[in-house]
Amino acid sequence: MPTALRLGLTLELAVAKVGKYATSESGDSVEVVERPHGGLSVVMVDGQRSGKAAKAISNIVARKAMALLADGVRDGAVARAAHDYLRTQRGGKVSATLNLVSIDLESRTLVLLRNNHCPTLLYNPKWIGVTTPDGWQYLNEPSEAIGIHARTRPIATELPLQPDLLAFIFTDGIWTAGERSGQRISLPLLVREALAAGVTQPKDLANLLLARAIELDQGRPADDMSLVVLAILHSQTAEDVRRMTVSVPF
Amino acid sequence: MPTALRLGLTLELAVAKVGKYATSESGDSVEVVERPHGGLSVVMVDGQRSGKAAKAISNIVARKAMALLADGVRDGAVARAAHDYLRTQRGGKVSATLNLVSIDLESRTLVLLRNNHCPTLLYNPKWIGVTTPDGWQYLNEPSEAIGIHARTRPIATELPLQPDLLAFIFTDGIWTAGERSGQRISLPLLVREALAAGVTQPKDLANLLLARAIELDQGRPADDMSLVVLAILHSQTAEDVRRMTVSVPF
Numbered sequence: 385m386p387t388a389l390r391l392g393l394t395l396e397l398a399v400a401k402v403g404k405y406a407t408s409e410s411g412d413s414v415e416v417v418e419r420p421h422g423g424l425s426v427v428m429v430d431g432q433r434s435g436k437a438a439k440a441i442s443n444i445v446a447r448k449a450m451a452l453l454a455d456g457v458r459d460g461a462v463a464r465a466a467h468d469y470l471r472t473q474r475g476g477k478v479s480a481t482l483n484l485v486s487i488d489l490e491s492r493t494l495v496l497l498r499n500n501h502c503p504t505l506l507y508n509p510k511w512i513g514v515t516t517p518d519g520w521q522y523l524n525e526p527s528e529a530i531g532i533h534a535r536t537r538p539i540a541t542e543l544p545l546q547p548d549l550l551a552f553i554f555t556d557g558i559w560t561a562g563e564r565s566g567q568r569i570s571l572p573l574l575v576r577e578a579l580a581a582g583v584t585q586p587k588d589l590a591n592l593l594l595a596r597a598i599e600l601d602q603g604r605p606a607d608d609m610s611l612v613v614l615a616i617l618h619s620q621t622a623e624d625v626r627r628m629t630v631s632v633p634f
Numbered sequence: 635m636p637t638a639l640r641l642g643l644t645l646e647l648a649v650a651k652v653g654k655y656a657t658s659e660s661g662d663s664v665e666v667v668e669r670p671h672g673g674l675s676v677v678m679v680d681g682q683r684s685g686k687a688a689k690a691i692s693n694i695v696a697r698k699a700m701a702l703l704a705d706g707v708r709d710g711a712v713a714r715a716a717h718d719y720l721r722t723q724r725g726g727k728v729s730a731t732l733n734l735v736s737i738d739l740e741s742r743t744l745v746l747l748r749n750n751h752c753p754t755l756l757y758n759p760k761w762i763g764v765t766t767p768d769g770w771q772y773l774n775e776p777s778e779a780i781g782i783h784a785r786t787r788p789i790a791t792e793l794p795l796q797p798d799l800l801a802f803i804f805t806d807g808i809w810t811a812g813e814r815s816g817q818r819i820s821l822p823l824l825v826r827e828a829l830a831a832g833v834t835q836p837k838d839l840a841n842l843l844l845a846r847a848i849e850l851d852q853g854r855p856a857d858d859m860s861l862v863v864l865a866i867l868h869s870q871t872a873e874d875v876r877r878m879t880v881s882v883p884f
Binding site for chain 2: 396418
């Protein structure tokens with residue numbers, strides 16, 4: 385974007401995912417795609433069931449959403465199209481959860497779309513005592529998975545791009561980790577402890593939360609687990625370099 | 635992929651890119667996409683000219699290539715289709731360079747496709763005195779940009795997935811950095827020095843090479859610069875966690 389329009393902010397994004405224990409592969413798909421009018425979008429899909437069957441579902445949904453986002457289609461239409469497409473392909477018999485997260489540099493907003501019963505968690509220390517008592521905001525309005533019912537719509541939230549904002553988006557393998565062993569994970573509590581201990585980078589927060597989720601499932605994830613942590617920070621330098629890293633064991 | 639088929643290896647990938655000095659945005663596009671049959675692919679496109687015009691070109695090429703790769707289309711067909719598509723869209727009047735790099739877990743190979751006059755550099759310490767005198771291999775067979783001539787084909791190289799392999803893929807803003815000031819960059823020399831100094835992670839190598847390229851252009855990149863560094867390493871842990879980070883200043 386034009387130097388004159390630089391906001392002096394940096395998006396830091398981290399994704400971590402692992403498959404359900406003893407399955408051949410994760411049934412979740414997470415993809416990042418550049419938006420043609422500026423910014424980027426993250427697509428996170430949790431296909432019904434696990435393993436290869438789930439992956440086939442999450443793959444077709446993620447692929448459709450990515451192609452539309454890369455074409456510049458607005459997020460709300462992308463989520464609706466992904467639903468209609470899955471419902472058409474699978475005759476309304478297969479569901480998936482879908483989250484879209486976009487840094488939209490055209491509107492200068494963070495756009496969060498949920499077709500997922502799991503909430504999205506937002507935190508900003510500047511909100512403490514202003515917007516919310518403790519700086520946390522839960523996006524937990526009832527929301528329906530895609531693929532089954534006619535005319536399913538996403539729950540949309542749009543916020544101005546503001547520094548110090550943290551967002552946590554995840555599939556239910558993360559949200560309900562530990563449930564079977566009676567010690568269900570508390571993501572807000574873990575994040576609060578991590579921040580208090582000086583862990584503030586999305587990469588470190590994602591690693592910490594995923595490790596704790598796996599630990600609470602006794603080292604054997606009871607479900608596919610995927611987690612996106614996003615931060616908007618003041619830029620540390622004036623340089624305009626974009627960076628990405630990927631790590632994949634095989 | 636099935637645990638039984640784990641090779642005990644990890645792909646580490648780093649991307650770094652910056653736009654030409656005083657342009658509104660980089661004309662290069664770099665995207666990473668998951669392969670439906672296992673593994674992932676990187677698409678790197680340098681659109682003719684710079685700024686918005688170049689970005690529009692690299693975007694349509696990258697978008698087409700990504701959509702086909704996500705559909706499971708084989709890499710050679712993707713490169714040919716991207717060429718035909720650009721040539722049809724722009725009447726053979728606009729060119730772009732295209733690199734495809736795939737970790738293909740179905741064939742268990744690293745697939746490198748070039749439609750770019752810039753070489754791709756490979757290094758493996760195990761090759762020293764065996765495959766090549768110094769462990770370096772240059773993929774520099776003459777190669778044509780896409781979009782102009784009929785039936786343009788990529789130069790393809792396929793290697794077994796082997797530990798300690800390093801690959802460097804870049805656009806000409808990196809390859810010719812410093813040329814205008816008479817001190818042209820030497821990527822192999824820089825990498826050799828970095829490795830000797832213990833810098834072996836793709837992230838660190840990418841940062842170091844990009845920083846040096848910008849420095850040799852007197853802090854004002856003479857062209858869009860994009861760089862992909864890929865390493866195949868022995869896995870440090872048995873965990874099957876995939877990770878990604880993205881950093882975007884805006």
